[in-house]
Amino acid sequence: MTWAKKTLKEFQDALASSDPTPGGGSAAAVALGQAAALAVMVSELTLAKESLSDGWSISEQVKFVAEPFLKTGLELATSDSDAFDAVVASFRLPKETDEDKEKRRDAIRLATLGAAEVPYQTATSALQLLRLLPELAEKGNPNAASDVGVSALLASAALKGAIFNVEINLQSLPTEMGMEMRENLANLIEEGRVYSRMSMDAVRERLANS
Secondary structure, three states: OOHOOOOHHHHHHHOOOOOOOOHHHHHHHHHHHHHHHHHHHHHHHOOHHHHHHHHHHHHHHHHHHHHHHHHHHHHHHHHHHHHHHHHHHOOOOOOOHHHHHHHHHHHHHHHHHHHHHHHHHHHHHHHHOOOOOHHHHHHHHHHHHHHHHHEEEEEHHHHHHHHHHHHHHHHHOOOOOOOOHHHHHHHHHHHHHHHHHHHHHHHHHHHHHO
């Protein structure tokens, strides 16, 4: 299943269905792509105006970071669904003998690790974008300041939602698995909080002064 080829309504209907996929991880990845799209739009609107040349540098940085996420977000949405489907499939493996049980246990762990790694990529990508949005709000096209705000809200939702999915999968794994993710989660959460607040403050200030 490739969610990028579905209509918006088809994706929403799939989310609303009782099927386990797509779920929150896929929704978070889609939010990443939408955040990136809005950020690119604001950058283009800034680069189009000579009077906003002070915002050209950050706009170019945002485009460089955000444009790949237009594709990445959609790919991660599909990968997240595939990863969870793999977890479900691993639980259905035979467990008649001790050998079966060992193979099944290992398969479950590997699939669960994969189900953590996909949203972890969503989270790190969202933070990469979020770091740039306060300055874009400050220096970008003032007529699109609210769009930077929505982009930041979506990026923050993508980050936080993806982290939930990382955490729930890591909880069921031995502590020696996913060590890099475990070590970096606290920093991801804190940086996300900081840059989300900075973005909101910058947007509100720009709206107040425009």
